[in-house]
Amino acid sequence: MADYDVFELGDVVLQSGMTLRDAKLVYTTYGSLNRRRDNAILFPTFYGGQHMQNEPMIGAGMALDPAAYFIIVPNMFGNGLSSSPSNTPPPYDRARFPPVTLYDNVMCQHRLVTEQFGVERLALVTGFSMGAQQTFHWGALFPDMVERILPWCGSAKTSRHNFVFLEGVKTALTADDAWRGGWYDTPPTKGLRALARVYSGWVVSQAFYREQSYLQLGAASLEDFLVMQEGRRLNSDANNLLAMLWSWQQGDISANPLYNGDFEKALGAISAKAIVMPSQTDLYFPPEDNEWEVRHMPHAEFRPIPSIWGHMAGSPGVNPVDTAFIDSALKELLVS
Template sequence: MGYEVMELGDVELQSGAILPGTFLAYKTYGTLRADKSNAILYPTAFGDTHVQNEWLLGEGKALDPQHYFIIVPNLLGNGLSSSPSNTPAPWDRGNFPQVTIMDNVRLQHRLVTQRFGISKLALVTGWSFGAMQTFQWAASYPDMVERIAPFAGTAKTWPHTFVFFEGVKAPLEADAGWRSGHDRQTVEKALRAVGRVYAGWGFSQAFYREEGYQQLGYDSLDAFLSGFWDRNFAGSDPYNLLSMLWTGQHADISANPTYKGDFEQALRSIKARTVVMPATTDLYFTPEDSAYETLRMRNAALRPIRSIWGHFAGRGLNPDDSRFIDDELKRLLASSV
């Protein structure tokens, strides 16, 4: 899991709180051209690290390191970048300050401009929380981003999505026994409960009805629940999860001094050539929400991922969905700006 770290010092967050000794973990793939014209940014999703993004990279793919310089910054709170689990006291664990999507993007901007001297990004793309960061990049730095391709994610957290995140948080908040940090069994019990809550949301009703989990090597529903979902958050730090969930719940590209809560103005401000890829059976980043947003962007096309794999159509698990995303990225990168 080799990666690099950029030390950012004491950072004032959007809330006004100071996050001391902030650092951003990232990994790069490929070589930056002398004219720096081949840079792509590919942020991570909730609970993921750069490793989980690698399914979309490779020879012959749209994100081919032989042609592009791909930067994958890790989300604050994911355990590699500054997080409740790796920040010294007294700012660790439950005292870790609240971090927004915009905070993440501002720090990524420092990484891109200060460490690499990049002034234009050929593409920003990402899944889920990575899609939210993608939208924020295009709204916050409209003259810097040439193309964006958010998939299975929206420009803000709509009310029903907020409620979904509340359900994921609930097992951790209902039984605070894990907060002592001394009993790993209690922690793992809470994390299994998080996985079981998520199980009903990550994939669609049709996926379960058609036993799509067999494509992942599970011969029964029970085996899938215990083998995939019970292990999905195993080893995670609950404080990290709660921090990232707060970040996701409060995502909104207009919640900043530039747009002052005017969401539609923020959408109109995006200049990048855009392809929005919602999954047609996503239960919480819904295609209806994506359609609403796309209609209010001036240079955007809606390209739904027609799949029964729900939100996880964007996770690189189903070859047909992965091929669709890759093909759309190839077309977008080949287009003029």
């Protein structure tokens, strides 16, 4: 049996001007909504992840405890569960899947929260990486609805350097002859392996490799670690990865009719209590970017994760020490 539910969105007109027809938002929940409907937490997914990958942050005794909170995990468009290139019927399948922004994602999530559950206030929105980007969007787009946010290892706007890194990832994948412009009959495995190798040079820090921290993940050697990373991507659909990558590249909380590109205005509108948590060694979302953002947010604290695990410091459950650090901050914020 499926461990998720499907929210039928109907036809959704996207920021691009295209229509995502018969759109589906797949989600799962943990815990129960109380009578006052004020114990809801939204926890969006991250790049390449589905709701199952968020679960290490949810459990008894943790900040996101289903005994106390109603935790909603919406799957991002493009992740293979919600509407994606791999599960959308022709003519909008595969390479013809319409481009979806994080704004589009959040607006559809808002419909889920309000229409399906009747929730008017969220106690917390939180997330890792692209989940953090969605968290920032929630704070800016619905400031009167969101009480607290804790984005970790993500930014309110994708930097130029981050954009260029993703161009390298995209090029590695699409250089495979089997790619065929997205109309492949068999997976472009050479491209997926290349993507994983490029990603591995950025997802952790230089110190992570210097200190051979990959041995803690069960790898027997550096090459073994890289092959393990390849294995993670070989199970992914290439078009899905590129759809989410495009959403990542366009990430900007001000790129919408509410703020019309005024980034500082969008940051200033985030009235939620916030703890913004970059990894101090993240090469995708460096702490300097978040430090600047926090200076323009009225109720935000800048609190880096002291880790050599780079972006992977935020991966739910991967490094117990970093997971505990994030969980502790979540507990602190929820009682504030």
